[in-house]
Amino acid sequence: MYWALSSLGREFYTVEISTTPELANWEISFDQGDSWHDMDYDNAANTATILVSGPKFLAPAGDNNQYVRLTSSVVPYIRSIDNPEVIVRATPRIDLI
Numbered sequence: 001m002y003w004a005l006s007s008l009g010r011e012f013y014t015v016e017i018s019t020t021p022e023l024a025n026w027e028i029s030f031d032q033g034d035s036w037h038d039m040d041y042d043n044a045a046n047t048a049t050i051l052v053s054g055p056k057f058l059a060p061a062g063d064n065n066q067y068v069r070l071t072s073s074v075v076p077y078i079r080s081i082d083n084p085e086v087i088v089r090a091t092p093r094i095d096l097i
Contacts, residue, residue, distance in 0.1 A: 002093040007054035023080040
């Protein structure tokens, strides 16, 4: 399973999440866990979302949206920490096109 992202574009990457108990603090890594970015969690939909862009995306003038710039295709990892557990899962591959 994969998700296509234009190298010129910026879109929300959304992951459906199911855990018991339900966890709401999710982070995502695009570099195999070297760095983590907070995701916005939608409790009603059980989804976490983050805004990502391709390497050639040019933000419009006055744009102050926070996003993660991807430089290559990647399989992101998500995590949530619920002591003593640290839940880490692979998510659908993002293919830059």
